[in-house]
Amino acid sequence: MSAIRNVLFIMCDQLRRDFLSCYGGRVHTPNLERLARRGVRFDHAYVQSGVCGPSRMSYYTGRYVSSHGATWNNVPLSIAEHTLGDYLRAAGRTATLAGKTHVVPDTEAFARCGIEVESERGALLREGGFVSIDRYDGHLPPGIESAYADFLRAHGYASADPWSDYVIAAEVDGRVVSGWQMRHAHLPSRVREEHSETAYLTDRALDWIRAQGEAPWVLHLSYVKPHWPYLAPAPYHALYRGADLGPIVRSAQDGTAAEHPVMRAYRQHDEALAFAREEVARHVRATYMGLIAQADHHLGRVLDALDAQGRMDDTLVVFTSDHGEFSGDRGLGEKELFHDEIVRVPFIVCDPDPRADATRGSTDAGFVEAVDVVPTILAALGVPGATHRIEGTSLLPRLRGETAGGARGAVYAELDYGLRRARRVLQRGVAECRAFMVRTAEWKYVHWEGFRPQLFDLVADPGELCDLGADPRRSAERTRLAGQLFDWLATRKRRTTLSDAIADARTDTHRQRGIHIGIW
């Protein structure tokens, strides 16, 4: 029997892997290192999309973006999709949420199916199967679902919108200014650290875990930081100000005719226009790094609490992010594209089971994908998944040293930029903006609808500085990798309404059902 009774699935938003000290970066993350010492640090973990919404839907469904269909932010999750919460509920368990999911309900389907949004069933479906302690998506003033606004007001932040007026606001000469303007990123937020979003969500989670006592639980603690707005509470606003922030990486191809047309179009987004200026990138990056340090601090509080309650002995802890960010590298801001800064994420798993003792503190260099989280959690709890829907693979055998080299041979990611300015720049239709990435040990290849592909030789060029997508000497690699993408696309799980077990049992049984085809 597994020692695992609980699951804590922690996600940060827009947390870039290579900035973390536990991945060799400049932000001191002692608590991530502490977690990694007690589990396995995965070094090649990839998300299924470099955008919050589609990436998270892959984390929650165990399915690729083309399969779950929520191709960009605010695209509703189909009512036909099954989430972690659905699988758990079928086994009498509950997936609980504190923080962000970015799930948008398919209200048209609700109406068609006669589901009241405010009913218990409607609440589960609209929340992606999670039962919320406090849902809080973080990029707009807290709505009715979150108690954060009331919490702030109760702590003295008197305002109809304390998020805009305090959390993402600063002061200049007694004047209140907005954190939306990145020029203010060096200023401390008007919220005290212990009332900040990261502190608040940690408190909610710890209160809830404590309240569970010895009852088993599954919690998704989903932080909204270090995602923009780029404003940190003291002392984190100043932690990396003036420090060595590392190089701002540029490629000789940036902005030239040799650059991929979609990247060139992304350079016309507001964030790219701003981050292209190195002083902006450094100004904001120091804040971003401070926000990461703050997140690590609160991870430490979580680990302390779990330790104090003995929960580290029976809780599977998964820590990751929904994607990274450019932070000025390549002259870009934000995310979405397929460089490792975006789609390669921190990924640490601590499995308390004694069978995992041999791998504690080790690094697994094999590939991991976001779609592996659902099957890993289900396997840890002994809850059946659905092999005809879930496209990921449980990591438990790797955590327990049961497979040598059992990792997948490649990872895949997707983008639909139909709702982005780049589409208008490129004058494409809203349904003509899709891209598919395959990343093997040696290569990264991106198929762009209507444009040439991108190709990076990751052995010779691990920094992805030289796009070989138009290099005539690389046509054989491109053909081979396009074929690999085709095979992947052609094997996505589409028969979602009939289980593999039933399909297997029904195979060649028409005569048993009274249908006697082709009998002489």
Added chain:
Amino acid sequence: MSAIRNVLFIMCDQLRRDFLSCYGGRVHTPNLERLARRGVRFDHAYVQSGVCGPSRMSYYTGRYVSSHGATWNNVPLSIAEHTLGDYLRAAGRTATLAGKTHVVPDTEAFARCGIEVESERGALLREGGFVSIDRYDGHLPPGIESAYADFLRAHGYASADPWSDYVIAAEVDGRVVSGWQMRHAHLPSRVREEHSETAYLTDRALDWIRAQGEAPWVLHLSYVKPHWPYLAPAPYHALYRGADLGPIVRSAQDGTAAEHPVMRAYRQHDEALAFAREEVARHVRATYMGLIAQADHHLGRVLDALDAQGRMDDTLVVFTSDHGEFSGDRGLGEKELFHDEIVRVPFIVCDPDPRADATRGSTDAGFVEAVDVVPTILAALGVPGATHRIEGTSLLPRLRGETAGGARGAVYAELDYGLRRARRVLQRGVAECRAFMVRTAEWKYVHWEGFRPQLFDLVADPGELCDLGADPRRSAERTRLAGQLFDWLATRKRRTTLSDAIADARTDTHRQRGIHIGIW
């Protein structure tokens, strides 16, 4: 304004195109010719799968098999899929059904969404959006949905199961024998022609049309014949007995090591073992041809009735089939594979609008697909479709001579043989049995998961007798066609929960929603 007020969408089951006199075949089909004279005969119409279930779900949703997910017979239609009936209902219209749909409801999703199967909403969802006059799928004794069993009993066929005892039964020396056994195919059915399935469904449709008076309507008249069991009522059982049935086509590759492995595996199906014997093929084919002649006769009754009521002046008539059948050609029975005998179907459309007068009686050699039916019907009725879901294209412009060469450049079909004996023969997993076909003007290429592709040069070899899938001289064509399949797969409509219009309107509007990314 269009003259079209009504739509009659007629489908036969397993009706092979090249057997029909209106397509140059040996079965005299004067009423199909009559319909073709009044409309357009499409000569390159393809279904999206050579199997009833997936093909029909494509006809009813306007989406490819990989998109709707009902990859084989009895795979439930996802609750997220929208059908012709759904689109019509949103516009205050109703899609009515007489006959077969092969829709299987996703009862697991019903339970998850709290939909009672027996409620009005449940009835619509479980019937694929159709409101039934009489649903009758035809390959098993009529169930509770059909009144056919009661009809038969009321007409003197006394039996608990009059279908098995009369409709698909014959007599030998006073002994009742089953039509499931193909050796009895030469005998007349124990049901009188006017009480046969084809006559019954025609009567139900004509009664209903008459009852509508001048009220507009949309009817799917969906015959279960000439699909097996191969037993025809007199006189059709004898119509082609002893006649010239044409050649039984064989390829030099049949059953040899040069043949594709999946085709070789299909040869181990019961129907292939039987139809491989030429005497079986000819014995059954004569009956099959008689059943086609019977279907044409009843089509004539439908056309007579429409003429008599003036309905041909305001009714769009679409006639087609869900797929063909081998009928012993290539030593195979049944269907599923990608030869033109299976996936190329009869397709005739009669548009009463005066704008279509110029094309009446003409043949359109351009490609048509099953997915074009839903958008054609919606366009004819002025009902909005859903460009983010529907993957077909309205044929109205072609019917009205508004586009020159506006047809698609290729057609696509799919197969999932995971529930077939061939899978066991090939020792493959239930989810490892998918195939994708692209057919251009010159080539037919089939990608088979785990096996070499098939390739036919349709210019040099229109009979598809020589599979070039392993020919080293054709690797360039194979690479090019695989790339075309990839582009098709990569552009399937996955963002089904957000309309193109909303996506377009929302593009680059985050600042209007209070999200100020990347502002200095």
